[in-house]
Amino acid sequence: MQAHPLRLAPGQDLRAAIEAAVAEAGQGGAAFVLQGIGSLGVAWLRYAGQPQPTELRGDLEILTLAGSVAPDGAHLHMSVSDAAGRVFGGHVAPGCIVRTTAELLLALLPAHEFSREPDPNSGYKELVVRTRLS
Known part of the structure; x- marks a missing residue:
């Protein structure tokens, strides 16, 4: 595992x-x-x-952000709070725009390959983990 800190700037799509x-x-x-x-x-x-994401606008603080990233997409969950301290959480959809900063820690896994493939049990494309051959 390789730790990879990342800082995102205002206006970037998370x-x-x-x-x-x-x-x-x-x-x-x-x-x-x-x-x-x-x-x-x-x-x-x-x-x-x-079935569809909900849009939240205003000054939002990212409280938690975690998930997996594969070449065919990310599966991320996040909780945010608004200016009144109300907390909302769910699956991160495209269009989350950084206001001042986002500070992240990624764990890169060079010994593995990820893909998302149909799972007959869930009905969704789910994470498949394979060991990478050298």
């Missing part, structure tokens, strides 16, 4: 920047987001059991 950082690291695209903090001006979260 999910797209994480996926790009893992791709640029050249580790075969297998990584986990161990944690993230920062702020967003816009968050798109898909709540449990809902």
Whole structure:
């Protein structure tokens, strides 16, 4: 495992920047987001059991951010709080825009390959972990 700290700047799309950082690291695209903090001006979260994400706007603080990143996409969960301290959490959808900063710690896994493949039990494309052959 290789630790890879990352800071995102205002205006960056959180999910797209994480996926790009893992791709640029050249580790075969297998990584986990161990944690993230920062702020967003816009968050798109898909709540449990809902088919579409919900848009949140305003001054939002990232309280937690974690998930897996594969070459064919990220699976990220996040909790954010608004200016009144209300907390919202769910699956991170595209369009979460950094307000002032986002500070992340990625774990790059060069000995592994990740993919997302259909799982007959869940009905979704789920993470498949393979050991990378040298």
